[in-house]
Structure formats: C-alpha cells, structure tokens
Amino acid sequence: MTKGAVIYEKGKPDVFKWEDIDVPDPQNDEVLIKNTAVGVNYIDTYHRRGMPHPWPVPDLPIVLGIEGVGIVEGIGSEISDFNVGDRVAYALPPHGAYSQKRVYPANKLIKVPENLTNLSDNDLAALMLKGLTAQFLLKRTYKVKKGDVILIHAAAGGMGLILCQWAKYLGATIIGTVSSEEKAQKAKDAGADYTVIHSKGDFVKTVREVTEGQGCPIVYESIGKDTFKRSMDCLRPMGILASYGHASGAPDPVDVIELGTRGSLFLTRPAIMHYMEKREDLVNSANDLFEILKTGKIKSNVNHLYPLSEVSEAHKAIEARKTIGATVLIP
Ligand SMILES: NC(=O)c1ccc[n+]([C@@H]2O[C@H](COP(=O)([O-])OP(=O)(O)OC[C@H]3O[C@@H](n4cnc5c(N)ncnc54)[C@H](OP(=O)(O)O)[C@@H]3O)[C@@H](O)[C@H]2O)c1
Structure with missing residues (x-):
C-alpha cells in the first residue's frame, strides 16, 4: 500500500x-x-x-x-x-x-x-520549484544585469540562497535581509554583498547608502506584511516591487496613486504557475x-x-x- x-x-x-x-x-x-x-x-x-x-x-x-x-x-x-x-x-x-x-x-x-x-x-x-521561480524572477519579471543593486528578502531561505547565487552569477550587487547572524553569513557565502539583520539594522537605510540615494531597480519581496511598505521605499523611479510571497502575512492594500507619487513604480505579484503555464516556457x-x-x-x-x-x-x-x-x- x-x-x-x-x-x-x-x-x-x-x-x-x-x-x-x-x-x-x-x-x-x-x-x-x-x-x-x-x-x-x-x-x-x-x-x-x-x-x-x-x-x-x-x-x-x-x-x-x-x-x-x-x-x-x-x-x-x-x-x-x-x-x-x-x-x-x-x-x-x-x-x-x-x-x-x-x-x-x-x-x-x-x-x-x-x-x-x-x-x-x-x-x-x-532546486526545482525554487530554481524555476528564481529563473523567472531574475530573467523575466526583470532582467537582472551586471551592475544592478537588488534587494532580496529572506536571503538565507530556500528561495533566498538560490536567488543570491544566481543573481551574483549575473553580476548584480546584492543586499539581503535576514533574521540572524548565522543566516547573514550563509547569505554572504551565497553571494550577498551586504546583509541587514532585521533586529539590528534598517534595510531602507542600507539600500539608500549602497545606491547613493538612487534605489534599486527591483526588490524581491517575499515577506509581505512586515516589510512590504518599506520595500517600496527601496525602489528607484520605475522600479519593480516583485511581491512574490508573504511569509509574515498578506501585505496591506496599496494606494495606486502612491505608486505614482513614489516614482511611477511597478507592482507585480508574480507566481510560478503563470510563468510556467505554457509547456514551452x-x-x-x-x-x-x-x-x-x-x-x-x-x-x-x-x-x-x-x-x-x-x-x-x-x-x-x-x-x-x-x-x-x-x-x-x-x-
Ligand atoms: N511566487 C512564487 O511562484 C513563489 C515560488 C516559490 C516561493 N515563493 C515564496 O518565496 C518565499 C520563500 O519560500 P521558501 O519556501 O524558500 O521559504 P524560506 O525562505 O526558506 O522560509 C521563509 C523565510 O521567510 C522569512 N520570514 C520573514 N518573516 C517571517 C515570518 N513572520 N514568518 C516566517 N518566516 C518569515 C524567514 O527568513 P528570516 O528568518 O531570515 O527573515 C524564513 O526563513 C515565500 O514567501 C514563498 O511564498 C513564491
């Protein structure tokens, strides 16, 4: 049986x-x-x-x-x-x-x-589900390229470590958020250039410093409720908030006008079953x-x-x- x-x-x-x-x-x-x-x-x-x-x-x-x-x-x-x-x-x-x-x-x-x-x-x-997700996030939701400074939340998680390794291979500078020193080290080993431990630092401040005030072209946002609004603070004009998960709970509703006042931002909720719906994809x-x-x-x-x-x-x-x-x- x-x-x-x-x-x-x-x-x-x-x-x-x-x-x-x-x-x-x-x-x-x-x-x-x-x-x-x-x-x-x-x-x-x-x-x-x-x-x-x-x-x-x-x-x-x-x-x-x-x-x-x-x-x-x-x-x-x-x-x-x-x-x-x-x-x-x-x-x-x-x-x-x-x-x-x-x-x-x-x-x-x-x-x-x-x-x-x-x-x-x-x-x-x-590696299958997380790897395929990293593939479309890094290459289709936004094409990560050399020189991009990107923010990856939960950088030492299952998704996070794959995103860090692949984004590093593509030439990005990575800022990763984590909840402990041990996780920070693992994220660095996987390619994160900067790590922010939630209880000790402010990822918005780190993004501002590293990008000299410009902001990131994309934030890989998988935490949801606890970080969503502040993730928006990390974007450059026309930047993309890729809200691909919500481990801390569903994010609060978004005021569409605010996407404009913050700099014509793009908000997407990308999911693997849509990106992989066609057999060819x-x-x-x-x-x-x-x-x-x-x-x-x-x-x-x-x-x-x-x-x-x-x-x-x-x-x-x-x-x-x-x-x-x-x-x-x-x-
Ligand atoms: N859209 C898609 O198609 C797709 C596909 C795969 C995965 N995902 C999403 O990707 C994310 C990561 O998935 P995973 O399977 O690799 O899990 P994971 O990252 O290994 O585990 C979740 C991580 O989220 C962080 N976190 C922050 N706040 C949390 C909270 N309140 N409760 C629990 N965890 C919290 C934790 O890292 P710290 O302790 O370091 O903060 C935790 O280790 C999830 O949000 C998932 O929904 C989406």
Missing part, C-alpha cells in the same frame, strides 16, 4: 495524517511517479493553513506538496515523451507530492537530463536552470532532511524561521 500525508482540515502543522492512500492508475495524459525526494515550500504552509494565495486552495481531504523528484512507474495511453524508468521532476500543481507514489499530468513533468549526474534526487527536490526555464546547475554555480543547500511521515515537524521548523536553505522529505 502507498502512504501519504493527508489533511482533512486546514490549520496547524499537526493536521497531517500519515496513512494509506489510494493511487489511481494513470489516465490518458498522466504518469505514475514513485517519489524519491519531496521538496518543502513555504507555499505548502499557506495552503495547509488556508491562507490567501494566488492559486486556489484545494478542496479537502488532500495530500499537499507540489515539488518532487522520482521515477516513472506507469504511463497513460497517450504518453509518448516519458517511459517507465525515467528520472523525472515536477514543481507545479496539482498537489500530491507528500506521498510515496502519485499520478501527475505529463505536460507539467520534466525529464531530468542524464548528464546531470552531479545532483542527487535530494538536491533536485530542493516550462521547458525553456528548466533547460536554463539545468544549464546553470551543471556548472555547479548554484548549490542546493539541503540543510534539513525529514522522513516524509514527519512532515509536520518540517512545517513547524520553516514557519518558526529555524531553517536555512532548503528542506527535503524522504518518502
């Missing part, structure tokens, strides 16, 4: 029940995957709690989880691009990754290149991600491993800001 972490109600991390689940046969355009490593993402905690989020919170009961790596064990009748035994990865809804096996739509599945031997399944489970982004992963310039930073049956503990740790880098679950 296959096991999975099921939730019957939304709420605290303890709502997960590790139990037998039914896994249907893959239908026409579906693939049956045996998960070997499962990624934990802050998004999963929004859905577990029932917090507002750009994609609909699924109906209950449900097996959460949107990122995994595994082996194809079965294919539907219309599948021609995947074979039993392929090493595959995924990073998009539908939920269902917190399980030993699942079915998944083939048009959202990625075949792991055979020459990507430098990365384990655990590495990939840390998903494949191109994944290829771009795999190219940089082959160079070894981006490390996975899998610092927290749990058996999948202990997913509640993993959620408690990430929500308590105790994690640095990525968390991976072993089915």
Whole structure:
C-alpha cells in the first residue's frame, strides 16, 4: 500500500495524517511517479493553513506538496515523451507530492537530463520549484544585469540562497535581509554583498547608502506584511516591487496613486504557475536552470532532511524561521 500525508482540515502543522492512500492508475495524459525526494515550500504552509494565495486552495481531504523528484512507474495511453524508468521532476500543481507514489499530468513533468549526474534526487527536490521561480524572477519579471543593486528578502531561505547565487552569477550587487547572524553569513557565502539583520539594522537605510540615494531597480519581496511598505521605499523611479510571497502575512492594500507619487513604480505579484503555464516556457526555464546547475554555480543547500511521515515537524521548523536553505522529505 502507498502512504501519504493527508489533511482533512486546514490549520496547524499537526493536521497531517500519515496513512494509506489510494493511487489511481494513470489516465490518458498522466504518469505514475514513485517519489524519491519531496521538496518543502513555504507555499505548502499557506495552503495547509488556508491562507490567501494566488492559486486556489484545494478542496479537502488532500495530500499537499507540489515539488518532487522520482521515477516513472506507469504511463497513460497517450504518453509518448516519458517511459517507465525515467528520472523525472515536477514543481507545479496539482498537489500530491507528500506521498510515496502519485499520478501527475505529463505536460507539467520534466525529464531530468542524464548528464546531470552531479545532483542527487535530494538536491533536485530542493532546486526545482525554487530554481524555476528564481529563473523567472531574475530573467523575466526583470532582467537582472551586471551592475544592478537588488534587494532580496529572506536571503538565507530556500528561495533566498538560490536567488543570491544566481543573481551574483549575473553580476548584480546584492543586499539581503535576514533574521540572524548565522543566516547573514550563509547569505554572504551565497553571494550577498551586504546583509541587514532585521533586529539590528534598517534595510531602507542600507539600500539608500549602497545606491547613493538612487534605489534599486527591483526588490524581491517575499515577506509581505512586515516589510512590504518599506520595500517600496527601496525602489528607484520605475522600479519593480516583485511581491512574490508573504511569509509574515498578506501585505496591506496599496494606494495606486502612491505608486505614482513614489516614482511611477511597478507592482507585480508574480507566481510560478503563470510563468510556467505554457509547456514551452516550462521547458525553456528548466533547460536554463539545468544549464546553470551543471556548472555547479548554484548549490542546493539541503540543510534539513525529514522522513516524509514527519512532515509536520518540517512545517513547524520553516514557519518558526529555524531553517536555512532548503528542506527535503524522504518518502
Ligand atoms: N511566487 C512564487 O511562484 C513563489 C515560488 C516559490 C516561493 N515563493 C515564496 O518565496 C518565499 C520563500 O519560500 P521558501 O519556501 O524558500 O521559504 P524560506 O525562505 O526558506 O522560509 C521563509 C523565510 O521567510 C522569512 N520570514 C520573514 N518573516 C517571517 C515570518 N513572520 N514568518 C516566517 N518566516 C518569515 C524567514 O527568513 P528570516 O528568518 O531570515 O527573515 C524564513 O526563513 C515565500 O514567501 C514563498 O511564498 C513564491
């Protein structure tokens, strides 16, 4: 029998029940995957709690989880691009990754290149969703280029460390916010040129100093309520506030006129499922991600491993800001 972490109600991390689940046969355009490593993402905690989020919170009961790596064990009748035994990865809804096996739509599945031997399944489970998100944030939401001074919040988190490493590779100067000395060091190791610890410094002041009053072309804003307004203070005219997450809660409403008085600012709430909706975009982004992963310039930073049956503990740790880098679950 296959096991999975099921939730019957939304709420605290303890709502997960590790139990037998039914896994249907893959239908026409579906693939049956045996998960070997499962990624934990802050998004999963929004859905577990029932917090507002750009994609609909699924109906209950449900097996959460949107990122995994595994082996194809079965294919539907219309599948021609995947074979039993392929090493595959995924990073998009539908939920269902917190399980030993699942079915998944083939048009959202990625075949792991055979020459990507430098990365384990655990590495990939840390790098697919966060790596694809970093890819579109750094190259499509705004094209980061040499000389840009950018602000990355939660710079030592799963997303943060990948953004820092990739943005450094692109030639940016990085200011990162964190909540501790240890996290500041990790962000610096990943490429942050300046770090601001929330309790000790003021990131707006640091941005002003580093940019000589000009402001940043983009702020990667993933904290939300606690920092959102001050993130706007960090932008240069026509700068972009990329509000791609809200770990501290949904940001307060924005006065549109204020975007003008602050300098014709752009505000966007970018989300992976929109940027990767077309198969072509998903494949191109994944290829771009795999190219940089082959160079070894981006490390996975899998610092927290749990058996999948202990997913509640993993959620408690990430929500308590105790994690640095990525968390991976072993089915
Ligand atoms: N838009 C998209 O498509 C997309 C895709 C992936 C991820 N995301 C977003 O990216 C962000 C990071 O995701 P992740 O999975 O890599 O998580 P993470 O960064 O590893 O964990 C969240 C981090 O947020 C910071 N934080 C600040 N205030 C917090 C608070 N009140 N409660 C909890 N954490 C707080 C903490 O870092 P410090 O302790 O250093 O402050 C914490 O480590 C999330 O906001 C997520 O929603 C968005």
